[in-house]
Amino acid sequence: MTRICFELQVAPEHLEEYVARHRAVWPEMLAEIEAAGRRNYSLFLAGEGRLVGYYETDDDAAARAYLAASPVAARWEAEMSRFFVGLAGRADQATTPLTEVFNLEDQLRESRI
Template sequence: MQQIAFKMQLKPGHIDAYKARHDAIWPELSALLRDAGIRDYSIFLEPQSGALFAVLRRTENHRMDDLPSHPLMRRWWDSMADLMETGPGLDSAPLSLPLTPMFHLD
């Protein structure tokens, strides 16, 4: 399995809403992510800045690249766009910046 990490950004004042929406994540979205090969997915918050740090593992034959065009993924991003920074040309997709691995202890 490959591990990747990325950073996203909450808009100010939306920590509680972001947490609540993820606590009630749609079962069909969880299934879509699993079907795409995503495993062990966590998102961490740095409360002072609103920065979100995500870490996930994905299978060798993952299909993450297909997710941005999936209607369910688009609907989730639309539902989250009022809480998060989105990137130019990404419609409602959250702005996601890859993080470079610097250290790992297994």
């Protein structure tokens, strides 16, 4: 299992609508995220539109490929693209994972060996 965390920037003038759109994500989009193999997926919004996303997956490359080929994901990402600042391409394909520097469970497990 791999943990993926990423950042995006939501345009400040679109914050309210962005949040509202994520209160009721299309059921077919939710199904595609799950079918892609992404689990425990969350988005967190910080000040001035800083968005932090997190999910877990067994194979991130396969998950990205699945979503890249999904017509549902393509429609969702096309509708959502106007919310982001400085993003080249689809958000589900263009994010760069952040480097994980600490995980409690990993260190606890290693300290018990």
